[in-house]
Amino acid sequence: MLTYLGGFKVDEGDLRQAIQDLKELYKRRVTEYSITGEPIIDPYPVIKVGRKVIRGYPLRRSKLRALIPYSHSKRVLAIDASAKLLFDCGPIKVVVSKVAWALWRGVKTLIVEEPIIRIKVVKSREEAAEWLLKLELSKALEKRHLLGRGDYLLLDRGLMAVPALRKGTKGLFKELDRTLDRRGAILVGISKVSRLKLSTGSSLVGYLSYMAKRALGDLAWYYYPLFREGQLPPWYIGDITVAKLSEYSKYVFRVDISRRALKRWNLEELLGEVAYLQDPATPGYPYPLKSVHELSKIGGDELELLRYFFIELAEDEGIGEQFRADSEAYEFKEEVLWGSLI
Known part of the structure; x- marks a missing residue:
C-alpha cells in the first residue's frame, strides 16, 4: 500500500517498519549486572576495539554540567x-x-x-x-x-x-x-x-x-x-x-x-x-x-580549472593522451553516480 509523507508518495509498509524499528531501539533495555551483582539499569557508552568491547560508565543526569563561556585573549x-x-x-x-x-x-x-x-x-x-x-x-x-x-x-x-x-x-x-x-x-x-x-x-x-x-x-x-x-x-x-x-x-x-x-x-x-x-x-x-x-572549501569552478590545468600539464609531460583516456572511461561514474566528493 502507498501513503503520503508530506507531499511524497511512499510505501506505507516501509514507513511503518522504519518507525517500529526506531521505537524498539529507543525502548530497548538490556539488563546487565555489575561485578557486585547489582543490575545496571541505565545505558552506557560502548566502543569496540577489534574483538574487545570497552564499556563506559552508566549515564547519569548527575554528571551533566552547565557550561559557562569564559572570555579570554589566548x-x-x-x-x-x-x-x-x-x-x-x-x-x-x-x-x-x-x-x-x-x-x-x-x-x-x-x-x-x-x-x-x-x-x-x-x-x-x-x-x-x-x-x-x-x-x-x-x-x-x-x-x-x-x-x-x-x-x-x-x-x-x-x-x-x-x-x-x-x-x-x-x-x-x-x-x-x-x-x-x-x-x-x-x-x-x-x-x-x-x-x-x-x-x-x-x-x-x-x-x-x-x-x-x-x-x-x-x-x-x-x-x-x-x-x-x-x-x-x-x-x-x-x-x-x-x-x-x-x-x-x-x-x-x-x-x-x-x-x-x-x-x-x-x-x-x-x-x-x-x-x-x-x-x-x-x-x-x-x-x-x-x-x-x-x-x-574547493568550489566547482575552481575544481574545473584545476582539472583543465592538470590535463594540460599531463600533456606537456607526454602522458596526456593515456591519462585522458583513463579518466574519461570513468567519467560517468564520477559525475553521475558518485559526484565530485571523495
Missing part, C-alpha cells in the same frame, strides 16, 4: 583541510586538497594565509583520508611555534591515532601532542559527526542531548566522564567529552581534549574557553574552526 590556532576528487582513473584516483589555517587571539583574527593546494594519486578512500590527516598534522607541527602556555590548537576531528594508520602518520599525531604539551598548549578535536553509541545500540550524542534537554532546558552543557581513566586504548590521544557549546544552538558535539592537557588544566575552564570562541551569528561551534573550514 591564541587559538585552527587548521582544516578539505578534499575533492580531481580525476577517477579506476584503480587510482587523483585527489586535490586545500589546507587552511588561521591564528586568532580570543575572538579576533591575527593571521590568515591563502590556503595551499595539494594534489596526490591514491588507490583508496582510506589512503585519501590518511593523506588528509597528514596534511593537517604537518601544518600543525609547522605552526606550533605560534602557541604558548594556555593557547589552543583546534582540529576538526577526533584525537585518535588509530592502529590502521601508517607508522609515520601515528608518529606525527603523537609528536604534535607531545610538543604542544611541552609548550603548555592545549590540543582539542571537535567532531561534527560522531559514531559513538550506547549499549542499547542508539546514539550516545543523541541520548545525552535528549537527557540534557529534559534536565537543563536550552542551557549549554557538557558531560564527563564517559569512560574510566586508562580504560581507552593508548592510541586515544584525547579523552572524550560531549558538549553543547551554546544555549542558542541545538547542536551537540563530541569534544576530545588531549589527555596530557587534562593532567594540568581544569576541564570546565577549557570547555568554557572553547565555548567563548563563537560568532553570535553562528552560535554553537568555534568560529576559528568554522572560518578555516570555509577557507578550505
Whole structure:
C-alpha cells in the first residue's frame, strides 16, 4: 500500500517498519549486572576495539554540567583541510586538497594565509583520508611555534591515532601532542559527526542531548566522564567529552581534549574557553574552526580549472593522451553516480 509523507508518495509498509524499528531501539533495555551483582539499569557508552568491547560508565543526569563561556585573549590556532576528487582513473584516483589555517587571539583574527593546494594519486578512500590527516598534522607541527602556555590548537576531528594508520602518520599525531604539551598548549578535536553509541545500540550524542534537554532546558552543557581513566586504548590521544557549546544552538558535539592537557588544566575552564570562541551569528561551534573550514572549501569552478590545468600539464609531460583516456572511461561514474566528493 502507498501513503503520503508530506507531499511524497511512499510505501506505507516501509514507513511503518522504519518507525517500529526506531521505537524498539529507543525502548530497548538490556539488563546487565555489575561485578557486585547489582543490575545496571541505565545505558552506557560502548566502543569496540577489534574483538574487545570497552564499556563506559552508566549515564547519569548527575554528571551533566552547565557550561559557562569564559572570555579570554589566548591564541587559538585552527587548521582544516578539505578534499575533492580531481580525476577517477579506476584503480587510482587523483585527489586535490586545500589546507587552511588561521591564528586568532580570543575572538579576533591575527593571521590568515591563502590556503595551499595539494594534489596526490591514491588507490583508496582510506589512503585519501590518511593523506588528509597528514596534511593537517604537518601544518600543525609547522605552526606550533605560534602557541604558548594556555593557547589552543583546534582540529576538526577526533584525537585518535588509530592502529590502521601508517607508522609515520601515528608518529606525527603523537609528536604534535607531545610538543604542544611541552609548550603548555592545549590540543582539542571537535567532531561534527560522531559514531559513538550506547549499549542499547542508539546514539550516545543523541541520548545525552535528549537527557540534557529534559534536565537543563536550552542551557549549554557538557558531560564527563564517559569512560574510566586508562580504560581507552593508548592510541586515544584525547579523552572524550560531549558538549553543547551554546544555549542558542541545538547542536551537540563530541569534544576530545588531549589527555596530557587534562593532567594540568581544569576541564570546565577549557570547555568554557572553547565555548567563548563563537560568532553570535553562528552560535554553537568555534568560529576559528568554522572560518578555516570555509577557507578550505574547493568550489566547482575552481575544481574545473584545476582539472583543465592538470590535463594540460599531463600533456606537456607526454602522458596526456593515456591519462585522458583513463579518466574519461570513468567519467560517468564520477559525475553521475558518485559526484565530485571523495
